Amino acid sequence: SQQGEEDPQALSIQEGENATMNCSYKTSINNLQWYRQNSGRGLVHLILIRSNEREKHSGRLRVTLDTSKKSSSLLITASRAADTASYFCATDGGQAGTALIFGKGTTLSVSS
């Protein structure tokens, strides 16, 4: 079963604009991760935020986590055409290791 739900399901923006994707989850977590998937291929790890963190940055990525609302957001600033991909949040369901529990993803399209 899916743990997280990403919102929106699809997002289309122009190059240079910012893209914001949201994720909600159901159970307690130790951490939440964001992954990118290009054209139905393998997933690439983007960033991990621990349950005791509220915000984390990595390059053009900014992730926030609100454990009281069981939600997270991923902001990509100054989007590029190469950012076109599907983005998934994944949680550990409160148990270290073993399964990652993914949402259905947000499909981002960045046009030049």
Place this chain on the structure above:
Amino acid sequence: ETGVTQSPTHLIKTRGQQVTLRCSSQSGHNTVSWYQQALGQGPQFIFQYYREEENGRGNFPPRFSGLQFPNYSSELNVNALELDDSALYLCASSLRPTSYEQYFGPGTRLTVT
């Protein structure tokens, strides 16, 4: 450092047949997890192997089975294929079972007709 590799890239099988998918983990990683990703969905956890033993299983029937070898490579076997088994199968390796970050291979696209 060698990344996670999977073979084959694509596969077409007939309902009722059996299939074996292969995965080589990233150098230094002793844990392999398998995921099934249906079209338009997020990956769903099938099972994990650590030191050649199953170390956790998702909600998949017993006809999904696996192996891990001493070199930490892994196989996913699916018996009695059904049309709904058509999906992208992803292998992910990690340093150890309690590692949070998993490194994914490119996947095997299985089509069952």
